[in-house]
Amino acid sequence: MGNLYVLFGHPVGHSMSPIVHNEQFSLLNIPHHYHAIDVEPGKIKEAVEAIKALSIAGANVTVPHKVEIMKHLDHIDEEARIIGAVNTIVNENGVLTGYNTDGQGYLESLLEVTGPDISDYKILVIGAGGAARAVVTVLCRYGVNDLMITNRTQERAEALSKDCGGQVISKEKAEGMLSEFDVIINTTSIGMSPNTDEMPMSVEGMKPKTIASDLIYNPLQTRWLAEAEKRGAVTHSGIGMFVRQGALAFKKWTGQEADLEIMTKTVLQQLGGKND
Numbered sequence: 001m002g003n004l005y006v007l008f009g010h011p012v013g014h015s016m017s018p019i020v021h022n023e024q025f026s027l028l029n030i031p032h033h034y035h036a037i038d039v040e041p042g043k044i045k046e047a048v049e050a051i052k053a054l055s056i057a058g059a060n061v062t063v064p065h066k067v068e069i070m071k072h073l074d075h076i077d078e079e080a081r082i083i084g085a086v087n088t089i090v091n092e093n094g095v096l097t098g099y100n101t102d103g104q105g106y107l108e109s110l111l112e113v114t115g116p117d118i119s120d121y122k123i124l125v126i127g128a129g130g131a132a133r134a135v136v137t138v139l140c141r142y143g144v145n146d147l148m149i150t151n152r153t154q155e156r157a158e159a160l161s162k163d164c165g166g167q168v169i170s171k172e173k174a175e176g177m178l179s180e181f182d183v184i185i186n187t188t189s190i191g192m193s194p195n196t197d198e199m200p201m202s203v204e205g206m207k208p209k210t211i212a213s214d215l216i217y218n219p220l221q222t223r224w225l226a227e228a229e230k231r232g233a234v235t236h237s238g239i240g241m242f243v244r245q246g247a248l249a250f251k252k253w254t255g256q257e258a259d260l261e262i263m264t265k266t267v268l269q270q271l272g273g274k275n276d
Helices: 017-027 044-053 068-072 078-083 102-114 130-142 154-164 171-176 223-230 239-254 260-271
Strands: 004-009 033-038 058-061 088-092 095-099 122-126 146-150 183-186 211-214 234-236
Touching (some): 004 044, 017 033, 017 260, 044 068, 044 088, 058 239, 078 095, 078 130, 078 154, 102 130, 102 211, 102 239, 122 130, 130 146, 130 154, 146 154, 146 171, 211 223, 239 260
Parallel strands (some): 004 033, 004 058, 122 183, 183 211, 211 234
Antiparallel strands (some): 058 088, 088 095
């Protein structure tokens, strides 16, 4: 009999994680199963108790529970603690440890585009929410020296800078110096379906070969990425982060490597895109 792995979130009906993970279990002939469970706000404590009571081997955690769940776990990995959110849980003999694979998943996908030497890159991060915390944390720990954060709410950006690193800059100032950045990362939900006409920031002044990175993967190419591409930017969508954070969780649970190519193809098929 195999193990059960779950996803806690609200809502979860749209999640592609069950399809992706169950396919990987099947490919590796592992008799495990992954199931999405809708957990209403205020019920996450009971959901964590169920992990132990039902001997669930591991879990993914998505919005709105990534922060709240931390107080109910036995241990928190250092990176997850710095980020302030957990998206993966491993159950070892009833001891629950929380991890965050979002940041590392993003970093690995970005390095596929940039190459490994980004310590001297000038990077701008748009946003100061949970996704931004994951991105800023891993980039600073990787050794990026020149990282700036801009956000609609200055206080949140300052809190992120204090906790995770980077310098705060106003949106107006950031837009005025776009040509100086090597990588610009949108971590906000601006431009996500169904509000696909919105952009987090102007692309005017963005230099050719700038890497424009958007954590959104629905639509596959946001308007912001499309406009940046017209200016000669190299674009990087959120597909890579989604796939790699899932693969990292898969390895923590099983000790085995997931097939990134097949995972990517499956996600693209689910989104109605083509696998180039």
